[in-house]
Amino acid sequence: NAGVTQTPKFQVLKTGQSMTLQCAQDMNHEYMSWYRQDPGMGLRLIHYSVGAGITDQGEVPNGYNVSRSTTEDFPLRLLSAAPSQTSVYFCASSRTSGALTDTQYFGPGTRLTVL
């Protein structure tokens, strides 16, 4: 199993540009999520999904969109990039979407810089 994969590893955008961060998992996990990691702020939840076709907002959803058309994929779209979105983005998945006792498996991250 490849686990959770993310592409690209690095990206530089100009203000106003849009892009999609890709996330895929091959473990047939129901629950997938996106976090951003900023110095001194830990990980903050952007969006999450409890299954194909179902998504919901986390703590910091503004400026981001998600969709979950398949169990495997959970892309994160930046609609109009802003310097405040410069961060490291992590995708994570876990087996079930019920009681949150399952281990989350994290991807290697995407380091995004917005100029």
Place this chain on the structure above:
Amino acid sequence: AQSVTQLGSHVSVSEGALVLLRCNYSSSVPPYLFWYVQYPNQGLQLLLKYTTGATLVKGINGFEAEFKKSETSFHLTKPSAHMSDAAEYFCAVSVNTGNQFYFGTGTSLTVIP
């Protein structure tokens, strides 16, 4: 709502010394508690977790944590630090009435030879 507080953003210990990383949580319902470790330029990986049952939880690489409900704490310990333990450590909480995990701000552990 749930929240996690990690006291000390940076902790330094000598090799062979006790490691103690502090985590306190806030939750109005019974929590599930986790410790994750992040090595440089990598994603997070699970060290250990408490869901139900025994309050002393053992994890990988010799780490353990004790759930203390009365103190709302879940501190991470390791009797003897190794150079390879240098990393960032995150405490996280979830509850069975929600669909979110809440992470602390992290503690960076430095091990001095």
